[in-house]
Amino acid sequence: MKSISIYLPKDEIPRQWYNLGSELAMQPPVDASGKPIGPEALAKIFPMNLIEQEMCPDPWIDIPEPILDIISRWRPSPLRRAVFLEEYLKTPARIYYKDESVSPAGSHKPNSAVAQAWYNKQFGIENIVTETGAGQWGAALSFACKLIGLNCKVYMVRISFDQKPFRKVMMQLWGGTCVASPSTETEVGRRILAQDPNTPGSLGIAIGEAIEAAVTDQSGKTRYSLGSVLNHVMLHQTVIGLEAKKQLKMAGEKLPDVVIGCAGGGSNFAGLAFPFTLDKIHGANIEIIPVEPEACPTITRGPFAYDYGDVGRQTPLIPMYTLGHAFIPRPIHAGGLRYHGMAPMVSQAVQQGLFNPRALRQTECYEAAMLWANTEGPICAPETSHAIAAVIQEAVKAREEQREKVILFNYSGHGLLDLAGYEKFMAGELSDYALPEEDLRASLEPIMSYPKPKQYGT
Amino acid sequence: MKSISIYLPKDEIPRQWYNLGSELAMQPPVDASGKPIGPEALAKIFPMNLIEQEMCPDPWIDIPEPILDIISRWRPSPLRRAVFLEEYLKTPARIYYKDESVSPAGSHKPNSAVAQAWYNKQFGIENIVTETGAGQWGAALSFACKLIGLNCKVYMVRISFDQKPFRKVMMQLWGGTCVASPSTETEVGRRILAQDPNTPGSLGIAIGEAIEAAVTDQSGKTRYSLGSVLNHVMLHQTVIGLEAKKQLKMAGEKLPDVVIGCAGGGSNFAGLAFPFTLDKIHGANIEIIPVEPEACPTITRGPFAYDYGDVGRQTPLIPMYTLGHAFIPRPIHAGGLRYHGMAPMVSQAVQQGLFNPRALRQTECYEAAMLWANTEGPICAPETSHAIAAVIQEAVKAREEQREKVILFNYSGHGLLDLAGYEKFMAGELSDYALPEEDLRASLEPIMSYPKPKQYGT
8 A cells, every 4th residue: 555644643633832933033013103012902803812822922832622622623634645746756755745625624724713713702702704815714714613603704805706606605604704805895895996896806905804894893792813924823723733743753754854835824834834943943954945926926025024914004014024015916826825925923934044935836836736636636725736836846856866855745725616727727728927026116115114124134 | 632533544444345246136137128138248338357346246356456556545534423413413322424525536436436447447448438417426537547547538417517517627637528418429418408408417318428428439448437326336335334344343333223325326325334234134233224315216216127227228227226217307416316226236135125215305405414514514515415314313313212323324525516506505595306206107107118127025
């Protein structure tokens, strides 16, 4: 039997989240004048227990038992080895992947959705409002809210709403309400629609709408939730890497030589990579690669700057790699990678030289996804295809160097609700767009006058 | 941790298929005059190695190593316990399910698709033609043909082709070609379209088209493949029940009290149930329930008769429960359960009193599916919802009787490509149609004059 899947027993599920921030020279969010903001500035947006977690300096944070009870429905997720892809590529590399597609919502997103829903419920919140790009986060949060007993409303980026009609049904099925963004329900949405009624939307706009809907609700029982970017989301996802570490050991491996994840806001990448980043900080020789689309090249081409998380400028200024909060990326199919910014923790680690970001074009990612389906079998999400494309590059490099590397990547989600993109790819209708320099400059223009975070020697 | 998933190590994958036919008083297929047909009558339709397996009298048949190598990508499939549904129902029953949704194609179908593709390849065949109802089989066979190196063409029942557009993309992605049936490519298809250009199609028609396409191909390198009904397909699926038996033991259980599977042509039901049927034959007290839709109530209301497997009458006469080969079921969403007949092995076992068939209406099945998604989490296929609805009935009965039953069912596939049905259900647009008596009589009319199989005292 060639196939290799490593299952960790349920009782070996991690009991603590890992906070990489404790090892980094994190810089605080600030207001427009550059003054660090305190917890109270976020109190209308998030419940206080999550704000405390967002700002927590501890390296390890206990996972409450009820959260473990829910995520253990699908966790620990399997670690699998891609033996058929290895064979096809004739590589001496051993390729392992954490299969996060096994969750009911089909991606890693429920790891944080369940935690966030639980903390909100504990705080007495009854309604959660959020945004979603490709729909993975919206589905995951609807799922979590259903199990925990909260109402969930989702603003879904227009282009994905149209490209992926069944994600909406999925949210509905778990009791969520989903509207296309920009919508006419918020001021942010109405303003954008007035400028361009045919806009494909963006995560920045949808976040703006969701925050506005949360903070203008008068009941006091409504809060906003974000599926990536924030520190507490990174924390919640570290179960992925913590499990992977134990599973690699079970597979007879030591530490991986290369760790790869696609990166939109950073959550699936961070989830896998952060526990290994700790090893790297302590001397291990690991190349850690976040992969993003050339259509939205935040870490590879954006500056490390203070910027808003949303187009409505309702968040504090966050220290991160950014393309500018008003940036509206072209409608590539990897909707989850169309965010203008990058998680501050990931950004700070890039600044400190811990990661080697890479940007790839859409069609080479779909080619990788097709090769994956035709060797390993499963159909991956378009976001995940970015990780796979980089894995293939690394495996080919290992072949050329004749090196027995161990490559580990995050299989962040399946593509069963993203088949429209595959259809277009097979019909030769997908563009290979990369962000032009002049568009980047224009989109960064508005943030030039903002306060600046300390730059590190990357 | 409440959740329970039982993983069987890869090297404990079953090495033999189980042939329940060896225990039953099976009756042979016959020609129009009632004369048993020999292997040569099928030689233009199937490769001879599969025909031999179809007629094999042995109880146990070795699984070739290369087939194990492929199916072990996702096998052994997990056995899980539905603890959250149990809690919700306040039942003393313990509900276990075999999770066949974990295969790359999303259902149990690849278990036979891989085996059939392999035997065809061994026999020197280059092209396989098949039909598909909901698209599960077409996707599974495309997947298997891609891995094994064969061309695959799929005739997909029109109504499912329209309801489930992305199944076609899935087949394409694995190299398959998919056309809506009835098509203008075959005589069978043209004849049906001339009668009714707006027909939703049926499995009987699609089978007719696929057989015609296979037998009229002049290369000699083309054969037909069927995803259910036939003896060899039942065999291939028994890995499900054989694994489940070992896994129940690992969970500390003895034999189940109730075994449940949805039944269209019979393959997922048989796969789980046949190994336990052997125990029942040898005295174990197990209630075994195939569940079908009231819109297509083959075993609950059809006669046990000789009938054709397809509307084109190109198959031999097969002894089975049937609604008549020309029966065109209403377009319910469980496309995989819209077949006019039932596997001869399942039919014969029903005749011999081994099973207790049940028919359910579409909306109660969707209600069950919604309850499943809102307690356990995952989204099931509409076919699978029939099994879940019966499981709920049995779990409620166990509560009323205060009996600690063990209920085992086959979670035959996920519903991630069937969300259009859920959308209609939530909008209150699904019909609760049951086949009227007069329609049944009319559809049985043409087969009244056929030879009759021996009836048993059921």
